[in-house]
Amino acid sequence: MLVSGAGVAGAALAYWLQRYGFEVTVVERAPSLRGGGQAVDVRGSALDVVEKMGLLEAVRERKTALLGMSQVDADGHEVHRTTERTFSGGAVDGPDIEILRDELCALLVSAAEPGIEYLFGDSITTLVQDEDGVRVRFESGTERSFDLVVGADGLHSVTRRLVFGPEADYLHPVGTYIAGWSAPNHLGLDRWEIFHQPGDDSEVWGSMIMTVRDNTELRVFTGFQTDEPLADMLPRDVDAQKRLVAERAAHLGWEMPRFLKSLWESDVFHYDVVAQIKMDQWSRGRVTLLGDAGYCCSPLTGQGTSVALTAAYVLAGELHEADGDHRAAFAAYEDRLRDHVADNQALLVLGQALAAAAGDPESAPGGGIGEEGPVNTEMFRAATAFDLPDY
Numbered sequence: 001m002l003v004s005g006a007g008v009a010g011a012a013l014a015y016w017l018q019r020y021g022f023e024v025t026v027v028e029r030a031p032s033l034r035g036g037g038q039a040v041d042v043r044g045s046a047l048d049v050v051e052k053m054g055l056l057e058a059v060r061e062r063k064t065a066l067l068g069m070s071q072v073d074a075d076g077h078e079v080h081r082t083t084e085r086t087f088s089g090g091a092v093d094g095p096d097i098e099i100l101r102d103e104l105c106a107l108l109v110s111a112a113e114p115g116i117e118y119l120f121g122d123s124i125t126t127l128v129q130d131e132d133g134v135r136v137r138f139e140s141g142t143e144r145s146f147d148l149v150v151g152a153d154g155l156h157s158v159t160r161r162l163v164f165g166p167e168a169d170y171l172h173p174v175g176t177y178i179a180g181w182s183a184p185n186h187l188g189l190d191r192w193e194i195f196h197q198p199g200d201d202s203e204v205w206g207s208m209i210m211t212v213r214d215n216t217e218l219r220v221f222t223g224f225q226t227d228e229p230l231a232d233m234l235p236r237d238v239d240a241q242k243r244l245v246a247e248r249a250a251h252l253g254w255e256m257p258r259f260l261k262s263l264w265e266s267d268v269f270h271y272d273v274v275a276q277i278k279m280d281q282w283s284r285g286r287v288t289l290l291g292d293a294g295y296c297c298s299p300l301t302g303q304g305t306s307v308a309l310t311a312a313y314v315l316a317g318e319l320h321e322a323d324g325d326h327r328a329a330f331a332a333y334e335d336r337l338r339d340h341v342a343d344n345q346a347l348l349v350l351g352q353a354l355a356a357a358a359g360d361p362e363s364a365p366g367g368g369i370g371e372e373g374p375v376n377t378e379m380f381r382a383a384t385a386f387d388l389p390d391y
C-alpha cells in the first residue's frame with residue numbers, strides 16, 4: 001500500500017497499517033521528515049489514539065508546557081495577562097497536549113517497527129488504476145504498482161489533484177494567510193506566550209509569540225487578513241513568501257522589527273493560505289484521502305491534527321476489518337467520519353470570531369466568544385468527542 005505524505009496523518013496511518021500486517025511504502029516530498037511548523041494540538045479522541053500507540057507519555061513529555069499568556073497592544077503595553085490559558089493551546093491545566101508538529105511526526109514515525117519503506121525527496125506524478133491495482137509513476141522516474149494509494153499529502157495534495165481534479169474545486173480559503181518562523185528568545189520569556197495586537201491595522205490581525213524547546217527559541221506566528229490570492233502567487237518560493245511577510249508586517253511596532261529580522265535566518269519558516277477542503281467523496285476506486293488532503297479543517301479550528309490522528313486510526317482499522325477489501329473499508333471509513341469532520345470544520349466560526357476580536361485593541365483573546373476562549377465552548381467539546389471503535 002502506498003501512502004503519500006509523512007505528516008501527522010501519513011505517519012500515524014503507516015503505523016496502524018503495519019500493526020495490522022499490511023506492507024507499507026510512504027513517499028514524502030521533503031528530503032527528510034519535515035521540520036518546522038508551529039504548535040499543534042492533540043485532544044479528545046486523538047489522545048486515545050496516541051495512547052493506543054503507546055506514545056501518550058512521550059507526547060506529554062514534549063508538550064509546550066506554557067504557563068500562561070499575555071496580550072500586548074500595538075506598542076507592546078500589556079493589556080491582559082492570564083495563567084489559566086493560552087491563545088494557542090487552551091486551558092493550561094487541561095488534558096489537551098500542545099506539541100510542535102515536527103516533534104509529533106518524529107514520535108509517530110519512531111513508534112513503528114522497522115519495515116515501513118520511506119521514499120524521501122520524491123512525489124507521485126501519475127496514477128493509473130484498474131481492477132488489479134494502481135500503477136504509480138514518481139518524480140524520480142521509477143514506476144511501481146500498489147494495491148491501494150492513500151493521499152495524506154496535506155492541504156495542497158497532489159493525490160487529490162491527480163484523482164479528483166483541480167485544487168480550486170475543493171479548497172475554500174477563509175481570507176487569512178499565516179506565516180510562522182523561529183527567533184531567538186531575546187525577550188527571556190519563560191514558557192510564555194504573547195499575543196501582539198496591531199490595533200486598527202487592516203491586514204495583520206495579530207502575531208503570536210511562544211517559547212519552545214525549553215525556552216531556547218521562540219516561534220512567531222503572524223496572521224494576515226486579505227482576499228488577495230497571496231499563496232497562489234508564490235508557489236513554493238520561500239524567499240518570495242518571506243519578502244511578502246516582511247513587507248506586510250514592516251510597519252508593526254513593539255518587538256516585531258526584531259522578529260522580522262529573524263525571519264531571514266529561520267529555517268523552520270512555514271507560510272500558507274488558511275483554508276478548508278470540502279469534498280463529497282474522499283475515495284475513488286483504489287485511492288482515498290486522509291487528513292488535510294481530504295478534509296482540512298484549517299488551523300483556525302485547532303483540530304486538523306486531532307482529526308488526522310483519529311481518521312488514520314479508523315481508516316487502518318476499517319481496512320483490517322474488511323480484510324483489505326477497499327470498497328467496504330473506504331465506505332465504512334467515510335461513513336464513520338463524515339459527521340465528525342463536519343462538526344470540526346464548523347468550528348471555523350469560533351476561530352474566525354477569535355481572529356476578529358484580536359483586531360480590536362480593547363478585547364482580550366477570547367473576547368466576543370466568552371472569557372474562557374473557544375476551546376471551552378460546548379460546541380468545541382461536542383466536536384472533539386468521538387467514540388473510537390475497537391478493531
Ligand SMILES: Cc1cc2nc3c(=O)[nH]c(=O)nc-3n(C[C@H](O)[C@H](O)[C@H](O)COP(=O)(O)OP(=O)(O)OC[C@H]3O[C@@H](n4cnc5c(N)ncnc54)[C@H](O)[C@@H]3O)c2cc1C
Pocket residue numbers: 004005006007008009010027028029030034035036037038039040101122123124152153154155156157158159180270290291292293298299300302304305308
Ligand atoms: C511545514 C508545516 C507546518 C505546519 N504548521 C502548522 C501550524 O503551525 N499550525 C497548524 O494548525 N497546522 C500546521 N500545519 C498543518 C498541520 O500539520 C495539519 O493540519 C495536521 O497535522 C494534519 O496533518 P496532515 O498529515 O493531514 O497534513 P500535513 O501536516 O500538511 O502533512 C502533509 C505531508 O505531506 C507532504 N507532502 C506534500 N506534498 C507531497 C507530495 N506531492 N508528495 C509527497 N509528500 C507530500 C508534506 O511535506 C507533509 O509532510 C503545518 C503543516 C506543514 C506541512
